[in-house]
Amino acid sequence: YDPTPPAMRPGDAQSGLFNRYASALSDSINYFWDRYVLTYGLGDQIALLAEMIARLRQAALDTRHNATAFGRQLASPRVLSTLASIIAALAVAFLLARRKRAIFDLIAHRLRQLGIEVRATTTAEEALEMLRARDPEAAKMFEQVIALYEEEQFSSRQDRERLADIRRLLLARR
Numbered sequence: 499y500d501p502t503p504p505a506m507r508p509g510d511a512q513s514g515l516f517n518r519y520a521s522a523l524s525d526s527i528n529y530f531w532d533r534y535v536l537t538y539g540l541g542d543q544i545a546l547l548a549e550m551i552a553r554l555r556q557a558a559l560d561t562r563h564n565a566t567a568f569g570r571q572l573a574s575p576r577v578l579s580t581l582a583s584i585i586a587a588l589a590v591a592f593l594l595a596r597r598k599r600a601i602f603d604l605i606a607h608r609l610r611q612l613g614i615e616v617r618a619t620t621t622a623e624e625a626l627e628m629l630r631a632r633d634p635e636a637a638k639m640f641e642q643v644i645a646l647y648e649e650e651q652f653s654s655r656q657d658r659e660r661l662a663d664i665r666r667l668l669l670a671r672r
Contacts, residue, residue: 601647601664608643608668612636622647643667 534542571577606616606625614628622644630637646664650657 601650601661604665604668605643605647609640612640 602622605622606620609616609625609629612629613632614625616625626637626640626644629640643664646660646667650660650664
């Protein structure tokens with residue numbers, strides 16, 4: 499007596515290949531569901547925990563190895579000289595950007611030092627009037643700076659000498 503169901507017997511032409519494949523797939527799904535979901539026992543849990551610990555340990559070792567290799571590469575003279583060059587270039591760019599502040603910003607900074615709050619909407623003349631009310635002596639000295647600034651702002655071309663004069667006057671007034 500052959501206990502194999504008729505549909506699964508080799509050479510049975512009554513059922514198609516697709517039906518046999520679907521039946522085998524269904525049996526596999528039922529087996530895995532039963533084995534790993536319904537009857538997931540203590541032995542399985544211990545095996546899973548041991549596998550997780552082994553993988554975590556290996557990951558830690560790999561990370562340590564990679565970090566050590568990265569540290570060695572980072573400490574190489576080539577990388578260190580490249581980093582030093584980048585830092586030096588950034589420092590020079592920062593110093594140049596700071597040195598080349600806009601003339602209005604320099605004037606506003608100097609006016610703040612004299613006690614006049616200059617906002618983005620404050621004109622140079624308004625700032626000068628506030629300075630005249632607060633400190634007439636400083637306002638007389640500052641009139642030349644404002645005149646040169648307005649001349650520079652509203653002329654058709656920039657004059658480097660005029661900009662240098664404004665900077666020089668602002669520095670001399672400290």
